[in-house]
Amino acid sequence: MGKELAKTYDPSGLEDRLYQKWLDKKYFHAEVDHSKTPFTIVIPPPNITGQLHMGHALDNTMQDILIRFKRMQGYNALWQPGTDHASIATEVRITEKLKEEGIDKHDLGREKFLERAWEWKKEYGGRIISQLKKMGSSCDWDRERFTMDEGCNRAVTEVFVKMHEKGYIYKGARIINWCPVCNTSISDAEVEYQEQAGHLWHIKYPVMKEDGTPSDTEFLTFATTRPETMLGDTAVAIHPEDERYSHLIGKSVMLPLMNRVIPVVTDTYVDREFGTGVVKITPAHDPNDFEVGKRHDLPVINVMNDNASINENGGKFAGMDRYEARRAIVKELEALGLLVKIEDYTHNVGTHDRCKTTVEPLVKEQWFVKMEELIKPAAEAVKNGEIRLIPERMEKTYFNWTDNIRDWCISRQLWWGHRIPAYYCDECGECVVAGQAPQQCPKCGCTHLTQDPDTLDTWFSSALWPFETLGWPEQTEELKYFYPTDVLVTGYDIIFFWVIRMIFSGYEHMGEKPFRTVLFHGLVRDGQGRKMSKSLGNGIDPLEIIEKYGADALRLTLITGNAPGNDMRFYYERVENSRNFANKVWNASRFIMMNMDGKTVTVPSAQELQPVDRWILSRLNTLVKDATDNMENFELGIAVQKVYDFIWDEFCDWYIEMVKPRLYNTDDAVSQNAALWTLKTVLTDALKLLHPYMPFITEEIYCTLQEMEEEHSESIMISRWPEYLEERSFPKEEKAIEIIKEAVRGIRNVRSEMNVAPGRKASVHVVSQDKEILDTFEEGKLFFASLASASEVVLQMDKAGIDPDAVSVVIPGATLYIPFADLVDIAQELQRLEKEQKRLEGELARVNGMLSNERFLSKAPEAKIAEEKEKLAKYTKMKEQVDARLEQLR
RNA sequence: GGAAGCAUAGCUCAGCUGGGAUGAGCGCUCGCCUGACUAGCGGGAGGCCAAGGGUUCGAGCCCCUUUGCUUCCACCA
Numbered sequence: 001m002g003k004e005l006a007k008t009y010d011p012s013g014l015e016d017r018l019y020q021k022w023l024d025k026k027y028f029h030a031e032v033d034h035s036k037t038p039f040t041i042v043i044p045p046p047n048i049t050g051q052l053h054m055g056h057a058l059d060n061t062m063q064d065i066l067i068r069f070k071r072m073q074g075y076n077a078l079w080q081p082g083t084d085h086a087s088i089a090t091e092v093r094i095t096e097k098l099k100e101e102g103i104d105k106h107d108l109g110r111e112k113f114l115e116r117a118w119e120w121k122k123e124y125g126g127r128i129i130s131q132l133k134k135m136g137s138s139c140d141w142d143r144e145r146f147t148m149d150e151g152c153n154r155a156v157t158e159v160f161v162k163m164h165e166k167g168y169i170y171k172g173a174r175i176i177n178w179c180p181v182c183n184t185s186i187s188d189a190e191v192e193y194q195e196q197a198g199h200l201w202h203i204k205y206p207v208m209k210e211d212g213t214p215s216d217t218e219f220l221t222f223a224t225t226r227p228e229t230m231l232g233d234t235a236v237a238i239h240p241e242d243e244r245y246s247h248l249i250g251k252s253v254m255l256p257l258m259n260r261v262i263p264v265v266t267d268t269y270v271d272r273e274f275g276t277g278v279v280k281i282t283p284a285h286d287p288n289d290f291e292v293g294k295r296h297d298l299p300v301i302n303v304m305n306d307n308a309s310i311n312e313n314g315g316k317f318a319g320m321d322r323y324e325a326r327r328a329i330v331k332e333l334e335a336l337g338l339l340v341k342i343e344d345y346t347h348n349v350g351t352h353d354r355c356k357t358t359v360e361p362l363v364k365e366q367w368f369v370k371m372e373e374l375i376k377p378a379a380e381a382v383k384n385g386e387i388r389l390i391p392e393r394m395e396k397t398y399f400n401w402t403d404n405i406r407d408w409c410i411s412r413q414l415w416w417g418h419r420i421p422a423y424y425c426d427e428c429g430e431c432v433v434a435g436q437a438p439q440q441c442p443k444c445g446c447t448h449l450t451q452d453p454d455t456l457d458t459w460f461s462s463a464l465w466p467f468e469t470l471g472w473p474e475q476t477e478e479l480k481y482f483y484p485t486d487v488l489v490t491g492y493d494i495i496f497f498w499v500i501r502m503i504f505s506g507y508e509h510m511g512e513k514p515f516r517t518v519l520f521h522g523l524v525r526d527g528q529g530r531k532m533s534k535s536l537g538n539g540i541d542p543l544e545i546i547e548k549y550g551a552d553a554l555r556l557t558l559i560t561g562n563a564p565g566n567d568m569r570f571y572y573e574r575v576e577n578s579r580n581f582a583n584k585v586w587n588a589s590r591f592i593m594m595n596m597d598g599k600t601v602t603v604p605s606a607q608e609l610q611p612v613d614r615w616i617l618s619r620l621n622t623l624v625k626d627a628t629d630n631m632e633n634f635e636l637g638i639a640v641q642k643v644y645d646f647i648w649d650e651f652c653d654w655y656i657e658m659v660k661p662r663l664y665n666t667d668d669a670v671s672q673n674a675a676l677w678t679l680k681t682v683l684t685d686a687l688k689l690l691h692p693y694m695p696f697i698t699e700e701i702y703c704t705l706q707e708m709e710e711e712h713s714e715s716i717m718i719s720r721w722p723e724y725l726e727e728r729s730f731p732k733e734e735k736a737i738e739i740i741k742e743a744v745r746g747i748r749n750v751r752s753e754m755n756v757a758p759g760r761k762a763s764v765h766v767v768s769q770d771k772e773i774l775d776t777f778e779e780g781k782l783f784f785a786s787l788a789s790a791s792e793v794v795l796q797m798d799k800a801g802i803d804p805d806a807v808s809v810v811i812p813g814a815t816l817y818i819p820f821a822d823l824v825d826i827a828q829e830l831q832r833l834e835k836e837q838k839r840l841e842g843e844l845a846r847v848n849g850m851l852s853n854e855r856f857l858s859k860a861p862e863a864k865i866a867e868e869k870e871k872l873a874k875y876t877k878m879k880e881q882v883d884a885r886l887e888q889l890r
Numbered sequence: 891g892g893a894a895g896c897a898u899a900g901c902u903c904a905g906c907u908g909g910g911a912u913g914a915g916c917g918c919u920c921g922c923c924u925g926a927c928u929a930g931c932g933g934g935a936g937g938c939c940a941a942g943g944g945u946u947c948g949a950g951c952c953c954c955u956u957u958g959c960u961u962c963c964a965c966c967a
Contacts, residue, residue: 008929193965200967224967237967271966279967288966348965396894400963492962527902529960561903561914566895567960569902573916580929591926633906641904641914656926664925745933752933758922789924846910855947864909871910 009579009586011550015696019133027717028138030078032481039075040485041067042466042515043139044498045147047086048121049093052131054524054532054558054570055491057542061555062521062636063489064137068692069631070486071138072721078482079138080469082145083125087417087458088182088354094120094416110415110453117416121146134543136551136695138717145469147461148418155468156418156461157435159509164433168370169410171422171431175290176409178362179352180308180322184413185366186352187457188406189496191359193348201227202340203333205236205253205280208261214254220245220264221340222278225347226285227333228326230255231314232303233262235281237292240266242277256338257329258315265296284363300363308360322360367411367420367454375405378504381513387503388517390634391565394492401496408501410457417455424450463501466514487634488515491523492565519634522567524558529569540570552694553578559693560644562637581644582697585690588652589701592679595663596708604674610662611779613678615737616655618730619646620682625724627689636693643689651682654741658783665782680705685722736776740784743777743816746809747788753832754807754820761791765806767799768814777814804888810836810881812874826889833886840879847872 022028030038041063046056063079071077094117095105105113125146132139145152163169176185204221206214220236233255238245245264252261269292270279283293284302293300303314308322317325333339350359379402381387382395389395411420423432427446432438440447464472466488470479484506490499499518506514526532532539545554556578562568609617623646630639659675662668684705691698699716706712713719747764756762764785766777774795777784785793796802799817806819807829847868850856857865 007927009927193963222967226967269966274966281967286967347967350965393894397962400893404964496963523961529902563904566903571902571916574902576929577915580927583927583929587927587930589926594926630906635906637904638906645914652927653931657924657931660925748932749934752921755921758924758932786924843910850909850948853947857947859947860909867909 007587007590009550009583009697011552011582011696012547014700015134015136015546015551018696018699019136022138022715022717023141025715027715028079028140029142030076030140030482032477033076034481036074036076038482039067039070039077040080040482041078041487041489042080042469042485043082044488044490044494045082045084045145045462045465046128046132047089048083048125048128048146049086049090050128052128052135052542054540054542056128056132057135057554058521058524058558059489059491060132060135060137061558062519063487064135064555064695065559065636065692066487066489066519066631066634067138068695068717069721071717072688072691072719074720078140078143080143080145080482080485081129081132081137081139081141082147082465082469083128084462085121085146085148085417085458087412087414087455088184088186089458090117090120091414091416092182092354105415113415121148131543134546134551136555138695143469147458147465151471151474152461152464152468153418155464155472156456157421158473159460159464159505160421160456161433161435162509163369168374169367169433170370171365171367173363173365174368174407174409175284175287175361175363176366177350177352177359178306178308178364179355179357180306180360181355181357182352182414183306185362185364185409185411186359187409187459190353191350192353192356194351194356195346196349197344197346198225198349200225200343200345201330202276202343203227203230203280204338204340205255206338207248208252208254219338220248220253220278221276222280223275223343224280225345226326227329228310228317228322229282229285229303230280230329231258231310231317231325232282232284232301233258233260233280234283234293234298234301235262235265235296237265237267237270237279237281239268239270239272239277242270242272244277256336257317257332263296263298265292265298267292267295285361287361290361290363302363304360304362306362366409367422369408369410371405371407374504374508375402375500377507378402378500381503381507387513387515390517390519391563394495394518394520394565397492397495398500401500408457410460411452411454412457413453414455417458418461420452420454420456422452424452426450459497459501462498463505464509466502466506467510472509483510484513485515487517487519489519489521492520493523495520517634520565522562522565525567525569527569527571529567532570545575549575549579550582550696552582552697555695556581556640556644556693559636560640564634581648582694584648584652585687585694585697586701588647588656589683589687589705591656592676592683593705593708596676596680599673599676601676601680602673604670604677608670608674609678610671610674611733611736611776612655612658612783613674614730614733616651616678616682617728618734619650620685620722621724621728624685624689624722628721628724631692640690640693643686643693647686647690651686655679655682657787658780661782661786688716688719688722691716736772737780739773739776739811739813740780742811743809743814744784744787746811747790747816747818750807750809750818750832751789754825754828756820758789761789762818762820763792763794764788764790765794765796765799765802765817765819766814767796767802767817769797770813773813808833808885810878810885812878815881815885830886830889833882833889837879837882837886840875840882843875844872844879847875 067077067079098105160169177191179186200223202221202223204219207218207220209215236253248264249266252263255262269288281289281292283290283298283300301313303310305311310317310320310325312318317328351357352359382389382398421433423437425441425444425446426448428444430441430443438449441449466485467483470483472479502514506512523531526538530538542554553575557575623642627639627642662671662675687698687702702716768774777795781793802817803819806817809816850868851872
């Protein structure tokens with residue numbers, strides 16, 4: 001025996017060995033080669049803080065499937081890997097770690113902190129990569145990049161300076177989302193709204209009388225969820241057409257506690273239907289109020305410090321935390337009789353997606369990207385189909401964002417990230433944006449300039465990922481050859497954060513789209529449909545699954561029965577099934593190799609191939625076509641399902657069983673050789689089709705199989721993807737074998753129903769007037785007998801000489817008789833046949849109904865009509881057979 | 891408030907441009923250690939495809955309405 005395979009498939013050990021082989025052979029590496037067509041995927045860079053989770057596992061499985069598929073098809077496939085510095089996520093983790101050591105980030109200082117961060121990167125940055133390797137990911141590791149490596153840093157600076165010159169990047173005081181715990185601004189996309197139970201405080205402000213003193217009878221009542229912001233109120237607003245308050249237009253109210261007189265303004269922003277129709281205006285602490293304030297030229301009074309405590313503008317409340325101040329203010333208002341009532345109220349509160357702290361809207365000087373112009377080509381590209389989103393419905397989500405675009409706040413008050421290339425003159429305050437620190441101030445000539453302390457939003461660099469990883473801003477060969485990339489595979493949850501930003505960046509800086517297709521996948525949830533999360537502790541570690549079941553089983557599980565963009569639930573039972581399938585493939589291969597052992601398998605002539613051989617070759621041929629089509633259309637789950645069904649059902653359960661008698665019959669070497677050749681050929685191609693999904697097991701078997709050859713290829717990875725061949729299509733044999741399969745199924749069914757012991761054989765008479773059908777059975781006699789547990793198979797044109805009490809099975813074009821004289825229960829037999837008769841009558845009624853419908857005949861396509869006619873003939877014949885048999889029994 | 895998705899076998903899901911639901915896995919049930927595989931083999935039960943309309947010769951699939959669940963966006967004090 002050439003090589004002994006173990007009885008059950010054991011992935012451990014084997015996977016690492018094969019992966020190392022692939023690395024050694026440089027199969028993952030792609031070089032610019034103009035004789036080949038490139039196929040490129042850039043990896044969504046995992047965070048350096050990251051641990052491989054099921055989302056990564058799914059994302060990377062999909063990418064690896066596509067890249068391996070295209071590589072086998074002969075494309076120059078590049079899967080560009082790398083990691084992301086993940087500015088805030090990493091900074092939070094490091095800060096936490098420092099805290100554990102009793103060190104405050106600010107005491108440590110920026111430089112030392114960054115040293116720690118780089119140490120962290122060194123320690124953990126490689127972890128996720130080694131985990132991706134466990135999955136079998138065929139990334140070109142020689143090209144691994146990092147969002148903060150030298151090249152990416154250059155790209156970021158270049159982009160910032162260029163966009164600033166064009167006026168796309170500006171600095172301005174805007175209301176932004178502030179996280180008082182992380183001490184940084186965050187973008188709109190980072191705010192996560194949570195429904196929280198709170199209160200609605202109804203408060204009234206006294207209206208100012210003509211004499212300039214507050215009235216003690218006339219008030220304006222309104223409601224607020226954040227009473228502490230009243231310290232910064234600079235107006236009260238009503239709707240201009242609200243008759244209830246029209247007499248107050250032009251008047252003022254007294255802001256209690258602060259004793260500030262503030263105007264009553266009119267603005268259509270006010271909803272007359274909501275509450276009392278009165279809104280207090282706090283421009284410094286509410287985005288809408290900020291807009292109102294701008295329209296009415298109201299002062300902006302910031303009453304909060306960065307840590308959300310009240311600042312010196314808050315009078316006697318200065319120094320209190322925002323919630324402490326809230327309580328104190330409510331208490332005082334109540335004492336003054338200005339608190340009307342308190343209502344329970346659940347509302348959405350903006351929180352920071354990283355730390356869940358309630359976000360505080362604050363007015364701050366920040367850097368922004370002006371989006372209006374930039375977004376246009378990005379929206380257009382999806383609209384005109386230059387970029388395709390899969391599934392298509394994601395376009396709606398996409399346009400929802402592009403149509404309501406807001407300027408992107410890109411500055412973060414963090415240390416870990418790309419520092420903003422803006423420098424301020426220590427003398428005159430002039431701001432200079434430049435690739436390198438200027439020697440002197442262009443305005444006053446001062447030589448002391450200080451760089452902006454802020455860093456950029458982490459997505460600023462990932463937006464450039466598809467081209468910065470290929471060398472941009474250098475015009476490298478790689479960039480020219482591999483860009484634009486082909487497919488981006490990612491979760492729909494980062495469409496705003498990342499996908500859109502890459503698209504407009506691609507158009508802006510490269511003048512071209514970053515990728516042709518975006519393939520979205522959903523979330524991997526737990527068995528109860530919940531999101532996997534650390535806080536719930538319901539996460540399933542992919543590495544544990546790999547350890548136990550193998551990477552192939554995990555990959556197959558993640559990809560089967562799942563459509564693009566749909567969430568999926570993770571079940572251990574499904575992994576077990578995948579593992580069982582791996583074992584099935586393993587054992588089928590083991591069986592084939594055992595039988596090939598010691599023999600030289602030669603290519604059989606056309607005549608030497610038997611109908612069953614042609615049947616399975618033809619079925620394989622169809623599979624090649626269908627599965628390839630599905631994969632080209634990114635229907636990965638459907639494609640692999642077809643391969644799975646083919647291997648397990650058609651190949652293992654039918655073909656191998658059909659061929660066994662020929663393998664065991666040493667007298668007919670020609671037939672045996674034809675069977676072995678077919679087995680080997682079909683197995684090899686099936687393994688190839690399966691390889692992108694289950695790379696390890698297919699490689700192991702393929703190589704073992706190849707070792708039995710004189711000239712063997714060294715890896716399935718670099719073998720050619722099977723192609724549909726017209727000369728391998730045998731529709732006639734497909735039909736013929738289908739009839740035999742039906743006969744076998746029918747006989748098994750009857751035997752099972754009658755409780756015939758499996759070991760008990762009986763003769764089977766095949767009665768048909770159709771010469772071709774008899775020929776089919778004649779040719780398949782050997783295996784038909786074995787599958788149908790027949791002691792002998794007798795073919796005849798009529799039922800002469802058959803025991804009239806025999807059990808019968810009707811299949812299209814033939815009736816089978818099995819004489820079980822001692823077992824047959826005529827009543828039961830009648831019942832069975834009557835059931836079959838009824839079924840056929842139903843079918844006939846349906847087909848006849850269609851074919852007698854003139855509108856059907858005139859409107860339905862030709863092919864459909866022909867199909868129905870064929871069915872009519874088939875069922876009519878079968879019914880005649882059943883009728884005749886019933887007649888005979890009665 | 892706006893939008894999207896989902897509702898198909900006991901459970902979890904597939905079902906391509908409308909053309910018989912022999913759909914998959916698990917579960918259930920009956921029978922088998924049949925010279926690759928009990929991580930297996932053979933048989934079986936189980937679905938008026940959420941409800942109601944419409945378009946069509948024909949609807950799980952297209953249109954409208956309703957109900958239930960999920961998600962995204964906006965965020966009104």
